[in-house]
Amino acid sequence: MAKVENAFKPSLAGLLFQNAGDTVLRVDSPGWAVDPDEGVDITEDEDEESVDPISEPLSPKTRIAPSIASAARAAWKKWDKKVRSQISGAEPPLPVEIRLLALRLHLDLLAAGLWGPSDEEWTTNLLDLICEVMTDEEDEVHLEKVESTRAALVANGFALLFDELKQVGGNEVDLAAQEMWAMAASAVAKAQEPDVSHHLLHPGRAYGRIATGTAVERLIQRAREAADDPWAETRALLAAEGLNAELRDGAWTADIGEKKSRRATAARIAEVAGAPxxxxxxxxxxxxxxxxxxxxxAYGDSVTRLWKLFRIKVIGGPTSTIAGSDGLAGARRTYPIWSPKGEIAQIAKEMGMDDQLLSTFLAEFTT
Structure with a gap:
């Protein structure tokens, strides 16, 4: 615990909570006290000129991204790595206020441009901290006191992540972010406007990573809608992918006009919506x-007047199966659109669709 305490001696309550200047934040952990009247501590290997602390706000409602001198950047990166390691390795877990403070400071360092445009590890680092603050070790009554602050910070973090990462499919980091968002969305929905505004930053360095108020608010609204509408998240993902589709009578429906890639569009919508x-x-x-x-x-088309049945490979999805370089060559079964018998009819039935109505829909567009 002593090592962790040394990492957080500065008074930073004002960064985390509104009106912190009127109170002293104390957490239930021996030796820990975040006092808004304390100054910034300097370690033995630093001096006042080499330390560029988090900038003070221009006004109670305006925060400017911090600026870190080139000579101090390596030291700040080392400090941040140390904090993240000690937060994740603490047993029992540190109080949620301390974990939130670590996340807030990390967001400030991202805003300061501590990780440049070519640095890739920042997404994993940020995800790890979000995971730590979403670990509920405290009782519900205690968490209620900080839930809006936590929601605002997590929304801020995801606004940065989703500006960089894919929201559908992708690599290991993309998938980890998607999974974490699914877990955190209900908590993000509890963010209150004063806390959201409190944690927004105005740009500092040109390449600093800063979430805009619009992006943060959009994510919070998305989380709130998902709490009331089981299809809201799918709509948000479709919109993020630039796909204009509406749910009509159980089917995601899109009109793409003059575009000729209806098969590729349908495959992509299916990938975003997910099976079934x-x-x-x-x-x-x-x-x-x-x-x-x-x-x-199953893929049906009004031009070919056929239904084709495919089996997805171990690694693959709708796009690679029906809109890849092989086209529709890998079909296992083929049926006329007017009589989608056997397996195709069964697939439609499993998802509550009428195969004959689907065939009628396609037949209306035959030439």
């Missing part, structure tokens, strides 16, 4: 339908 799903896409040149359940995908 039904997708209908209409263009000026015809219509298509995708049914996806488990490892089976």
């Amino acid at each position: 799903c039904c997708v209908k896409v209409v263009s000026d040149h015809g219509a298509c339908c995708v049914l996806w359940a488990g490892s089976d995908i």
